[in-house]
Amino acid sequence: MNARRFFIGGNWKANGTPASVKQLIADLNSAKLEVDANKDVEVVCSPPFVYLAEVKQSLRSDFGVAAQNMWDKAPGAWTGETPTQMLTDMGIEWVVLGHSERRENCGETDQVVADKTKFAIEGGLSTMTCIGEKLEERESGETFNLLDRQLKPIAAALSEEDWDKVVLAYEPVWAIGTGKVATPDQAEEVHAYLRKWLADNVSKKVSDSVRILYGGSVNDKNSEELGRKPNIDGFLVGGASLKGDAFATIINSAKAAM
Numbered sequence: 001m002n003a004r005r006f007f008i009g010g011n012w013k014a015n016g017t018p019a020s021v022k023q024l025i026a027d028l029n030s031a032k033l034e035v036d037a038n039k040d041v042e043v044v045c046s047p048p049f050v051y052l053a054e055v056k057q058s059l060r061s062d063f064g065v066a067a068q069n070m071w072d073k074a075p076g077a078w079t080g081e082t083p084t085q086m087l088t089d090m091g092i093e094w095v096v097l098g099h100s101e102r103r104e105n106c107g108e109t110d111q112v113v114a115d116k117t118k119f120a121i122e123g124g125l126s127t128m129t130c131i132g133e134k135l136e137e138r139e140s141g142e143t144f145n146l147l148d149r150q151l152k153p154i155a156a157a158l159s160e161e162d163w164d165k166v167v168l169a170y171e172p173v174w175a176i177g178t179g180k181v182a183t184p185d186q187a188e189e190v191h192a193y194l195r196k197w198l199a200d201n202v203s204k205k206v207s208d209s210v211r212i213l214y215g216g217s218v219n220d221k222n223s224e225e226l227g228r229k230p231n232i233d234g235f236l237v238g239g240a241s242l243k244g245d246a247f248a249t250i251i252n253s254a255k256a257a258m
């Protein structure tokens with residue numbers, strides 16, 4: 001029995017229309033789960049900002065809701081931004097940070113990701129903080145060095161207590177949206193490394209308790225096998241989280257980990 005409650009995040013990214021979002025909410029609300037989302041597994045969906053209020057109001061209450069980003073300043077004169085407090089005021093519990101798409105396209109550095117993670121936690125949010133290597137880094141044997149670089153500022157910014165509010169998502173960039181999933185052994189090797197890194201650089205308690213998710217082309221066919229690996233505590237799912245039935249099957253794969 002794994003002490004870490006399995007976690008399934010659904011990152012809808014910048015996808016959806018008013019009609020498709022309504023349909024997805026309806027499909028998720030009527031999905032037949034074989035696991036208890038109040039007990040066996042934690043499920044959090046992350047819609048685009050414009051649909052957050054609707055999803056928060058209409059999605060089943062045993063699923064949490066996450067923003068895909070937030071502004072790490074108090075409300076005020078920040079045109080176009082969404083401060084943390086606005087999210088917590090509307091009952092949002094989670095935020096996705098450090099996703100490779102934001103690192104790559106929006107210039108978010110390792111330090112920015114660490115600072116935002118700290119700010120989010122202080123503001124009352126929990127974070128799915130993402131890390132992961134690009135293909136060239138993997139091929140040149142730099143994966144673990146890169147992960148060290150991404151983790152160090154996060155560990156420096158957070159107190160031991162803060163880690164209760166963090167799930168780490170390992171997302172190899174070469175596997176995101178490519179259909180090229182890491183093999184269970186490849187993913188487990190990195191997750192075991194991250195768990196040891198946390199023990200060596202933060203504490204044994206944090207290493208034992210932090211959930212480490214795998215993300216990158218997870219679908220309803222491969223989730224069960226990945227979920228059996230001892231250091232994989234769940235998934236951050238992109239494309240397959242937009243299909244109610246596939247996402248429900250991925251949630252049910254938590255059974256394999258129990």
Ligand SMILES: O=C[C@H](O)COP(=O)(O)O
Pocket residue numbers: 011099171175176177178179215216217218236237238239240
């Ligand atoms: O946040 C989710 C990841 O980027 C994975 O996306 P994907 O499942 O479409 O590969």
